[in-house]
Amino acid sequence: MENVSQRVSSLAISQTLEMSQKSRDLQAQGIDIINLSVGEPDFNTPQHIKEAAIKAIHDNYSHYSPVPGYPELLKAISGKLKRENNLEYATDQIIVSNGAKHSLANVILSLINKGDEVIVPAPYWVSYVELVKLAEGTNVIIDTDIDSDFKITPEQLKKAITPKTKAMFLCSPSNPSGSLYSKNELEAIAKVVAESGVDMHILSDEIYEHINFVGKHESIAQFDFIRDKVIIINGVSKGYAMTGWRIGYIAAPKWIAKACNKIQGQLTSGASSVSQMASVAALNIETDNIKEMVVAFKRRRDLVVKLTKEIKDFRVNVPEGAFYLFPEVKSLFGKSYNGKTIKDASDLALYILEEAHVATVTGDAFGSPDYLRFSYATSDEKLEEAIKRMKNAIEKLK
Numbered sequence: 001m002e003n004v005s006q007r008v009s010s011l012a013i014s015q016t017l018e019m020s021q022k023s024r025d026l027q028a029q030g031i032d033i034i035n036l037s038v039g040e041p042d043f044n045t046p047q048h049i050k051e052a053a054i055k056a057i058h059d060n061y062s063h064y065s066p067v068p069g070y071p072e073l074l075k076a077i078s079g080k081l082k083r084e085n086n087l088e089y090a091t092d093q094i095i096v097s098n099g100a101k102h103s104l105a106n107v108i109l110s111l112i113n114k115g116d117e118v119i120v121p122a123p124y125w126v127s128y129v130e131l132v133k134l135a136e137g138t139n140v141i142i143d144t145d146i147d148s149d150f151k152i153t154p155e156q157l158k159k160a161i162t163p164k165t166k167a168m169f170l171c172s173p174s175n176p177s178g179s180l181y182s183k184n185e186l187e188a189i190a191k192v193v194a195e196s197g198v199d200m201h202i203l204s205d206e207i208y209e210h211i212n213f214v215g216k217h218e219s220i221a222q223f224d225f226i227r228d229k230v231i232i233i234n235g236v237s238k239g240y241a242m243t244g245w246r247i248g249y250i251a252a253p254k255w256i257a258k259a260c261n262k263i264q265g266q267l268t269s270g271a272s273s274v275s276q277m278a279s280v281a282a283l284n285i286e287t288d289n290i291k292e293m294v295v296a297f298k299r300r301r302d303l304v305v306k307l308t309k310e311i312k313d314f315r316v317n318v319p320e321g322a323f324y325l326f327p328e329v330k331s332l333f334g335k336s337y338n339g340k341t342i343k344d345a346s347d348l349a350l351y352i353l354e355e356a357h358v359a360t361v362t363g364d365a366f367g368s369p370d371y372l373r374f375s376y377a378t379s380d381e382k383l384e385e386a387i388k389r390m391k392n393a394i395e396k397l398k
Helices: 015-028 047-058 071-085 100-111 126-134 154-160 183-195 254-267 273-284 289-308 345-356 380-395
Strands: 094-097 117-122 138-143 165-171 201-205 230-235 248-251 372-375
Touching (some): 015 345, 047 273, 071 094, 071 273, 094 100, 094 254, 100 126, 100 165, 100 201, 100 230, 100 248, 100 254, 117 126, 126 138, 138 154, 154 183, 289 380, 345 372
Parallel strands (some): 201 230
Antiparallel strands (some): 094 248, 230 248
């Protein structure tokens, strides 16, 4: 008899991965699906990084790696944080893991006890709330909307903090909205945390750092008065087109890094040796690859914003980073076509998949049920065709 743990039963399936699977199932039936549900760059890993991996294989980097990461990679990450972010982190404050999601899991399991509260601005990345559940913590959701550019205010944060608050998530640039916080906005949030009188930490998810359309990336760790309360989560997946290499990292106060090292030592040990050496090249050797990606993503952003604004009942803002659009679609709820009524964003995502053969993700997955997310990390031609199909399908709803 199947009898999984309550821990597993309480977790939701990742709806982004579920939609990708539905897309693959339809494609296997010979249906032409344009998949805009996947959150990864459509670029290949740069050549110099691949060559570093090949060299690592020939140099026999085929043994167990140290739990926190190879010294070469820890040094490269420390150097990157100093060079690009003007942040000083010693190598013993950095832990390399099997992707940024693994890094987040390590931090949550290191910090959160049963009943501890974690503040989660919505929309949020799908795994945030599930990781808190796994640690038996309590999610405290702060809702935002398209009118606030999907950003929380200092006043909202003040109201959400209680004596039970142990941590908060901050994702800038954001998945799923593409919004990012300015230096002044980050400083205001940092001051609320510093003045709260509560022993809480900020989990600053900066994985989309390099895909930024407005200028220099701003990290909340830059403010000295809050630095010892900030845990940076980052990795090589988005900015270096290395999603499948599975390398993420944290930079944190030493005691948190030590705790994450302890957990990781029991769960997975060190990350892939070859991937780590490839990541050293990614961080140490500057090329134009990132700039070229950002130029392409900005062009695509401008294209999809322009075209999506032409879809009736879609409200669209202009994201300043990442590669997602997060339109408000609630005006379509209650409309029907061919006997199917759209009750919510989940119905709409399924309708668009079946009627337009375009895969998106419901906003429910991100804690914002009036919205829909789609990625523009694909070619201009596919984006034009996908939005044309969506527009035609939406126009059928009455």
